[in-house]
Amino acid sequence: MTAEERRKNKELKKKLLSEVAKRNPDLLKSDLDKFISTNIALWSALVAEASVKKVGKIISQIAFSTSEAQRRAFINAKVTKGLVNKAFTVPTVKKRYITQKALDVLPDIIRDNVNLITKINVEDVDRISQVIFKGLQEGRNYNELLDELKATQGFTDRRAYTVAQDQTNKINQFIQRQNALAIGCTKAVWIHVAGKYTSRVSHIHMNGKTFEIEKGCYDDFEKRYVQPGELINCKCIMQVIFDEDQIND
Known part of the structure; x- marks a missing residue:
């Protein structure tokens, strides 16, 4: 089959699918529900994979900046510099430091936030269903829509940012507690x-x-x-x- 024949075949499939969507939307919706239930585990895995790196970066930035601010606050409060230097030993970025005790808890914080992000709930499924249903009515096929869902990193980024922002004070306080304990x-x-x-x-x-x-x-x-x-x-x-x-x- 030539490239032109493949293009025409693709266009014909879109038109047929569009007609089915217009003439019998209930049938299409029933088939769509099966499609979503079959692929929801895959989508969850894709979101989780993309989230780990994004969440790790956001939380690490929060932890490092919090630790540096706290280290300076300790010094300004006239805490013995030897205690501060002994505790804040792990270099991060731009000559900033964090305590080993705080660094040790970062993987747990990242894991907990990834879990928050990757829980695809009923509202998410409903939203995904509507997006796909609309796409099918416009003549797009299953494979095209699945590829688009795989490639959509914006959803992951937005959700990662929202959760991390909501968790910022929790993370700040958690890191500060570890740093405070580290200096005694x-x-x-x-x-x-x-x-x-x-x-x-x-x-x-x-x-x-x-x-x-x-x-x-x-x-x-x-x-x-x-x-x-x-x-x-x-x-x-x-x-x-x-x-x-x-x-x-």
């Missing part, structure tokens, strides 16, 4: 930061309370110990407490 700090003060629209009453009451960094602060509403930034949309932070022997005179 064990306690901090809970600082309540109001949410965009509302605040947790229990977190308002926790404001100013001293807690153990490893353990967290007791949340009366949750009935358990929690960390700043741990709960969904929590913007609370901690203020590290230094012992006298950690501060320069």
Whole structure:
């Protein structure tokens, strides 16, 4: 078959498919549902594969910049420079450093965020179904649509960015706790930061309370110990407490 014959054959398939879509959309939708259920595992795998690299880059940037800011804050707070230098030993980029303790938890943070991104839920399936159905009505065939889904990295990038942004404070606080523990700090003060629209009453009451960094602060509403930034949309932070022997005179 020549290139011209293949082109004409492709156009004929599109026209036939378009006619089927117009004359019997229910039949097409039924077939489409089978197509989606067959390929959903593949799409999830493709999203996961693309997400790991993207999420890793975003979270590493957050962790490195957070650690550098915290290292400088420790120095400005007159924490003994020997303690800071001893803890912040792992070079990252642009002569910045992070503690080994914080670096060790990065793979877990990346894994958790990838899991958030790669969960294709009912709304995603419905959206994918609509996109494909519209494409088929316009005469595009299954293989063309599948290729387009494979090549669509924008969805992954946007979702990775959205999740990472939503998780930023959680990641910041997590990294800061590891860095604080690395220089020997064990306690901090809970600082309540109001949410965009509302605040947790229990977190308002926790404001100013001293807690153990490893353990967290007791949340009366949750009935358990929690960390700043741990709960969904929590913007609370901690203020590290230094012992006298950690501060320069």
